[in-house]
């Protein structure tokens with residue numbers, strides 16, 4: 020069987036309630052290898068709740084999320100044992116936070132931030148780890164003479180690039196990103212987006228990107244889901260959703276921006 | 280060989296939810312097919328729905344009704360109802376598109392913009408760039424521009440990047456939305472001869488050309504879009 024004809028992730032009727040409030044409700048979709056899915060909507064629409072439920076950072080109230088492990092078997096993410104969950108978190112997945120401080124260790128060097136993920140999967144050879152870390156810093160356009168500096172000394176854009184290197188160094192198959200360009204200056208955003216676009220396509224990564232910025236969705240994603248009040252109101256090919264939006268809420272979102 | 284493109288009974292309207300949900304009918308009963316090596320041209324006044332038809336064939340606009348059938352691998356795909364993954368696969372392997380305007384991506388050079396469709400099909404980057412360079416040279420785009428992102432290019436320069444990008448692959452179907460609109464006479468001639476070569480190579484083309492000379496030179500057949508106007512329904 021050709022694996023690219025099999026989804027990587029199968030989400031069925033996923034819901035999360037905060038007491039009587041809806042976080043997200045009845046979300047179903049499948050994600051294939053190499054596919055980038057953007058989840059868009061304004062703040063409070065449930066994007067991050069959904070992302071956290073998918074990434075097992077938050078327990079859903081109902082529904083199922085199945086992931087195809089490297090052995091080809093689908094496993095219910097909420098029935099994994101601790102070792103399997105650790106493997107996903109440390110190796111097979113990445114999670115890029117909006118605020119780099121949430122995804123980095125701010126008081127260890129840039130090189131160690133990248134090397135740490137390698138050590139977690141059993142690499143013990145200092146020279147190899149440093150060489151791989153240097154290579155990855157280069158790929159995210161951080162000069163090699165900054166390898167021993169702490170991210171505290173980095174600009175926002177550099178921190179975010181470091182966070183990306185830290186996540187990608189283990190060759191994950193799936194990366195979750197929560198507003199990866201949020202909080203950055205526009206010019207810095209453009210550079211980061213371009214870098215992400217290149218990395219995601221070169222590595223053939225599957226990714227789920229939460230963003231309220233439709234230009235980010237346009238540039239990075241193949242497919243889009245539009246969320247409002249915890250529900251998916253529209254889904255489809257990214258350029259189709261943006262150029263010929265069908266749902267009233269999507270039309271409102273698209274018309275509220277200058278041009279994407 | 281199956282017909283490369285069959286459009287049958289397609290209808291399209293826009294519902295403007297922000298304007299009290301008014302419905303803007305564009306076209307209905309759109310039916311035509313295009314043979315390999317044929318260049319059909321959509322004719323009709325501005326606003327008749329020519330670009331909308333091209334965009335539906337590319338999967339960029341939703342289709343209200345009808346079918347758009349393209350052979351893909353050993354099956355036939357209906358683009359009007361295909362899922363996003365299938366549409367992306369059909370675009371990668373079957374349909375090239377030269378849009379009216381180039382959508383630029385920051386920091387990507389003109390050469391890479393042109394080479395990208397080949398790279399996406401697994402062709403080696405160096406080889407793809409060589410082919411891109413040959414096309415840009417043929418279209419007289421000054422070599423000093425090749426390494427720059429096209430965002431700052433003139434309309435005609437951007438259009439030539441767009442044309443090179445659309446023509447670089449050997450997609451069996453090519454959609455052309457006014458590819459010569461902002462070109463001078465010399466470059467229009469280049470595009471006309473590029474279209475002729477595509478015909479000889481058996482490519483099925485569907486285009487929009489406002490320039491009468493170009494249309495005369497390339498069209499095998501005019502499809503009159505006013506025939507698809509929606510009857511008895513005020514916009």
Ligand SMILES: Nc1ncnc2c1ncn2[C@@H]1O[C@H](COP(=O)(O)OP(=O)(O)OP(=O)(O)O)[C@@H](O)[C@H]1O
Nearest residue numbers: 262263293305323324325326327328329330331332
């Ligand atoms: N995304 C859209 N949303 C709403 N209305 C649209 C959209 N795209 C096109 N239209 C409308 O559909 C009708 C047909 O437009 P289209 O661009 O297909 O015409 P055209 O024949 O290509 O015109 P031109 O010769 O001026 O390029 C027009 O009334 C246009 O305003």
Ligand SMILES: [Mg+2]
Nearest residue numbers: 329330331487
């Ligand atoms: Mg048009």
